């Protein structure tokens with residue numbers, strides 16, 4: 563599957579920061595039950611790779627990827643752990659080259675038109691717009707729609723249940739990413755029914 567086919571599976575990609583491996587599988591199952599099968603585990607905790615591997619192994623209905631990939635080394639680690647796609651907050655030349663060499667489904671991050679143009683010339687047509695709210699939000703996406711006509715975006719960063727519908731209504735938005743579907747408190751207390759309910763609401767958005 564290429565990255566466009568992966569994100570076409572749901573309007574919202576939960577951005578997950580997993581603190582303990584034991585949380586990973588029940589969290590993934592709750593999100594999948596709610597209708598969000600595409601999951602991004604950020605590589606921001608010591609347990610991220612192990613959590614990703616557990617989901618890949620035990621929740622086959624999920625399409626689990628790695629987020630916060632900053633360099634080729636982390637790209638390799640994510641793939642080894644079983645990630646089916648990768649996401650980065652921005653993109654260096656080295657990372658773009660490694661992604662292309664690996665032919666791996668990837669959502670590179672951009673914040674400016676120039677960054678989007680550079681990645682576009684390297685063959686990336688679907689980009690993460692990060693941090694979406696802080697970098698111009700819906701207004702930015704509307705403004706670049708005509709000049710960057712061949713590109714689509716996954717805005718992430720500050721997107722909420724309230725603002726997601728307006729993002730998803732834009733023709734150049736493929737999906738949105740966000741952490742709101744898995745609040746830290748609900749994850750920590752194992753409140754999977756709350757997470758399933760938030761996921762159902764998010765899955766119904768488009």
Ligand SMILES: O=C(O)C(=O)C[C@H](O)[C@H](O)COP(=O)(O)O
Pocket residue numbers: 577604606629630631649650651692718719720721739740741742
């Ligand atoms: O870790 C990364 O690679 C990131 O890009 C950061 C995430 O996109 C944000 O953590 C999204 O979180 P919210 O703004 O709470 O929805």
